[in-house]
Amino acid sequence: MGLPNRRAPLRAAALVVVAAIVAPALAESPSPPDAALADALEQLAPRIATPLRTEITEAVGAAAAEHGIDPLLLLAMIERESQFRPAVRGAGGGIGLLQVRPIMAREVGVSRPTRALLRDPGANIALA
Secondary structure, eight states, rough: OOOOTTTHHHHHHHHHHHHHHHHHHHHHHOOOOHHHHHHHHHHHHHSSHHHHHHHHHHHHHHHHHTTTHHHHHHHHHHHHHHHTOTTOOOOOBTTTTBBBBBHHHTTTTTTSHHHHHHHHHHHHHHHO
């Protein structure tokens, strides 16, 4: 049995803070969910390019609907894991927005998870 992960409470707290930042934007927005999600993403990552913002918004919306989870949670996870940088590689071997590891991609049926695939925002979010 390994040592407890001392960073887990900090990660959980970071997710709560990020969700608290974007939740008011979604609650106050009379616009459709995709537009509210795009507004929340704009607040979290104002410097990312519009095509990437659109791709992330669509992928997060689809994944949240497919798995029945709050899209804000996915945005918070992306903020924490990669700060919305699709090409980032973590120390633990994770790649992309949600730090998907190649072995995890294999476990869900991707026979050859290339770096290019794991850096693709849509594919990365769908695999996570």
